[in-house]
Amino acid sequence: MNPQFWRNRRVFLTGHTGFKGRWLTRWLTILGAEVSGYSLPDNDVRDLSALRDAMHAAEPEVIVHLAAQALVRTSYDDPVTTFTTNVIGTVNVLESLRSTPSVRAAVLVTSDKCYANSGETRAFREGDLLGGSDPYSSSKACAEMAITAYRDSFFSEEASPRIVSVRAGNVIGGGDWSTDRLVPDLVRSFRERKETCIRNPEATRPWQFVLDALHGYLLAAECACERADLPRAFNFGPDEHEARSVSWLAAEMAKRWGDGASSQVIQGPHPYEAQTLALDSSLARQVLQWKPLLDIPTAVAWTTDWYRSERDLTNSQIEDFMERATA
Numbered sequence: 001m002n003p004q005f006w007r008n009r010r011v012f013l014t015g016h017t018g019f020k021g022r023w024l025t026r027w028l029t030i031l032g033a034e035v036s037g038y039s040l041p042d043n044d045v046r047d048l049s050a051l052r053d054a055m056h057a058a059e060p061e062v063i064v065h066l067a068a069q070a071l072v073r074t075s076y077d078d079p080v081t082t083f084t085t086n087v088i089g090t091v092n093v094l095e096s097l098r099s100t101p102s103v104r105a106a107v108l109v110t111s112d113k114c115y116a117n118s119g120e121t122r123a124f125r126e127g128d129l130l131g132g133s134d135p136y137s138s139s140k141a142c143a144e145m146a147i148t149a150y151r152d153s154f155f156s157e158e159a160s161p162r163i164v165s166v167r168a169g170n171v172i173g174g175g176d177w178s179t180d181r182l183v184p185d186l187v188r189s190f191r192e193r194k195e196t197c198i199r200n201p202e203a204t205r206p207w208q209f210v211l212d213a214l215h216g217y218l219l220a221a222e223c224a225c226e227r228a229d230l231p232r233a234f235n236f237g238p239d240e241h242e243a244r245s246v247s248w249l250a251a252e253m254a255k256r257w258g259d260g261a262s263s264q265v266i267q268g269p270h271p272y273e274a275q276t277l278a279l280d281s282s283l284a285r286q287v288l289q290w291k292p293l294l295d296i297p298t299a300v301a302w303t304t305d306w307y308r309s310e311r312d313l314t315n316s317q318i319e320d321f322m323e324r325a326t327a
Contacts, residue, residue: 001215001325005222006031010102012060014038014045014093015067019176020109023210024064024217027318036060039067045089052096062221063106065093072113073180075136086139087146094150094163103161105224107217108147112169112206112237112279114140123240123280126167126233144233151232162224168213169206169237169279172249172299174306174313182246186253186263187307196254196263201247204276206237209299211321212292219288231287237279242296249300256304293324 011028015021016037028035036058038051045051045067055063068086069075075082090108097103115124116131130145132138144165151163176184182198189196216236223230247263254261284290294302306313 001218002222003031003322005225006033006218009033009062010036010058010060012036012038012055012058012063014051014063014065014089018066018068018070019173019178020171020210020214021066022175023173023314023318024066024214026314027211027214027218030315030318045092046084048092048095051092052099055096055100059102060100061102061104062225063093063097063103064217064221065090065106065108068109069136069139070111071178071180072134072136075134075139079135082135083139083142086136087142090143091146091150094147094154097161098150098154105162105164105221107221107224108143108163108165109217110143110147110165110167111137111140112167112235112277113137114144114167116141117277119276121276121278123237123278124235125280126231126235126283148232158228162228162230163232164220164224164230165233166217166220167233167235167279168216169208169235169277171210171213172207172303173210174303174317182249183253183303186250186261189263190254190257190259190261190307193259196250196261198246198250198263201250202245204243204245204278205249206243206277206279207249207296207299208236208238208292209294209302211318212236212294212299215293215321215325216284216288216290219284219290223288231283234284234288234290235279235281236284236290237281238292238296240278240280242292243276243278244296252297252300253304256301257308293321 011033016025017039069082116129130141132141186196250263
């Protein structure tokens, strides 16, 4: 990553108050970017008129679209909001940037769950079939199809803004307080000295630290501004052998936390979630020179330390990560 690229760069972030959005806002601010944010509760990506007005006013050069309904189980409880936020919200971002001449590049964040997952153990590549058996996964696949349609219909000229979709593995890090998500559920139980209940202990996921994923997004944005032949989508995840089970992550966090922290399995029926999920990130490695800078044990340690600390470790972890990136 070129830190100078971001100095005084006008960046428009949707979802800037969410988990990844707060980290990215802090990082871009450290880099000297001029960040404009658009998030709930006051701003909704489903409101096209308001979104377009805000984007026009900000005159951004780069857009990073993070706003989403990001919880699998919530998608079962409220599929309508999931689809309207994740699909129509993405369409509204694309429609808004059509009439914002300052935009040079847009990075639209979807999910590693956008792929049609039949239970195969091989890692997904960017060209694999899209799909989903639950509302959340399906909404992300639909968002990817909308991105493709807009790119081919409205952004195919050489002078058009370059549109890139990014699909990250399961991201962990401090500051995620979502309900019904593994890491924040573990933290809440650890703090209350209760045993954490986990639903699907043997499911494997491509866990990675939040800054590794965001590093990929920033690299994609830089390259989109500088070259016309950039691939349309990138996966960002750890090496295939680095994928770990839910039970492993829970045990590692409990060990790092100490104070007798532990977890147990919840028996009974649960909404469908794929058992295995891995990403092939070789395209990002080749084109963007991206690679994870934190291995999985270190990512767990940094995450646990953030929640355990009595001070905000966000800036110090960003600074440590940047030192690793330039080493």
